[in-house]
Amino acid sequence: MKLLTALILLLGVALGSEELSLELGLKKKRKTLVELREFRQALSELLREEFREVAPGIKVKKDCKVERGIASWYGGRFHGRKTANGEIYDLFKFTAASRTLPLGTYVLVRNEENGKVITVRVNDRGPYIDGRIIDLSQAAAYKLGMMLDGVAMVQVIPLRCLAPESLTRYYDSIIIDIANTY
Known part of the structure; x- marks a missing residue:
């Protein structure tokens, strides 16, 4: 539940931000590869925080x-x-x-x-x-x-x-x- 809330929050911030927004037809501005990469990196860091690795390939x-x-x-x-x-x-x-x-x-x-x-x-x-x-x-x-x-x-x-x-x-x-x- 915490993960879902965090994802919704992050997505809301991303969609509301001029620099970091997704192209979902909601905004006219085209997004650069760098902006999308930054968004993916922020999202993957958020997902990584929720889990810990206890063995190779097991989180x-x-x-x-x-x-x-x-x-x-x-x-x-x-x-x-x-x-x-x-x-x-x-x-x-x-x-x-x-x-x-x-x-x-x-x-x-x-x-x-x-x-x-x-x-x-x-x-x-x-x-x-x-x-x-x-x-x-x-x-x-x-x-x-x-x-x-x-x-x-x-x-x-x-x-x-x-x-x-x-x-x-x-x-x-x-x-x-x-x-x-x-």
């Missing part, structure tokens, strides 16, 4: 919390048991357990060691080992490339926090992963 809203820590995975002995939200745990689905994130939250998990990403849905509570921030299903751990070590340093980013260009970059992967959470 998030400034006010969103991105967790960084150790992820582990759980599998076989929990398969078929109830999770915190009442679902039956399936080690072949892209799900996760978190102590802090609300149940039902979709998050992008990025393995910092190899750069792989996956989208999972939080449907359980845990991990119950100190120092770990998220437990992934076996299938999610496999896709992140952390099966052998059992743990990995990751970033956990709620999907609602991703900048539009980050969502666009990972769109296909996110859609496929979300389909694999049920």
Whole structure:
């Protein structure tokens, strides 16, 4: 909402200014390339202020919390048991357990060691080992490339926090992963 308000304000200033106005048929004066370039630069600076980069190609809203820590995975002995939200745990689905994130939250998990990403849905509570921030299903751990070590340093980013260009970059992967959470 703040971004939309700022854009409307900036556009209003640009249209009202003699030096920096857009040619939308509202003004008779032709705009020079320099004026349009200055407008685009001012607009891109405004957009850049709203997001911060947390990893190469991944930007998030400034006010969103991105967790960084150790992820582990759980599998076989929990398969078929109830999770915190009442679902039956399936080690072949892209799900996760978190102590802090609300149940039902979709998050992008990025393995910092190899750069792989996956989208999972939080449907359980845990991990119950100190120092770990998220437990992934076996299938999610496999896709992140952390099966052998059992743990990995990751970033956990709620999907609602991703900048539009980050969502666009990972769109296909996110859609496929979300389909694999049920």
